[in-house]
Amino acid sequence: MDVRAVGPDDWQVWRRLRLAALRDAPDAFESAYEKWAHAPEERWRRRLAGSLDLVARLDGADVGMVSGMPGDPVELISLWVAPAARGRGVGDALVDGVARWADPRPVRLRVAAGNAHALALYLRHGFVVEPGGALVRVPR
DSSP: OEEEEEOGGGHHHHHHHHHHHHHHOGGGSSSOHHHHTTOOHHHHHHHTSSSEEEEEEETTEEEEEEEEEOSSSEEEEEEEEOGGGTTTTHHHHHHHHHHHHHTTSOEEEOOOTTOHHHHHHHHHTTOEEOTTSOEEEOOO
16 A cells, blocks of 8 residues: 655546545535535645645555645544445555644544544544544644
């Protein structure tokens, strides 16, 4: 498996993954497929500017994505792994990538209600549930 950072010039790769994520798990994200399906190139490029955006590649295919939004704490958003790649360490590698980039800043995120698999992934990586339901990981 390979995890690499992508930027505005990789907008087509990000677009493919993001649209697949929004179709696969519409309740897991704050956005909707309909809001991005016909977005122009410039909107995709803007989305990939100023953040850490990682893509995971497994067996020759792009199978996962995540973003780290700058701040203190860093916000982890848009984590998704293609169904065929789940259970193969892709989510772990993506979370690790954002955590390493964020260090020594804490990382914060929200998990959609009922998403037990995502919650387990984050808890496994040292995130704790805050009052109000957000998860945070403070570097040691």
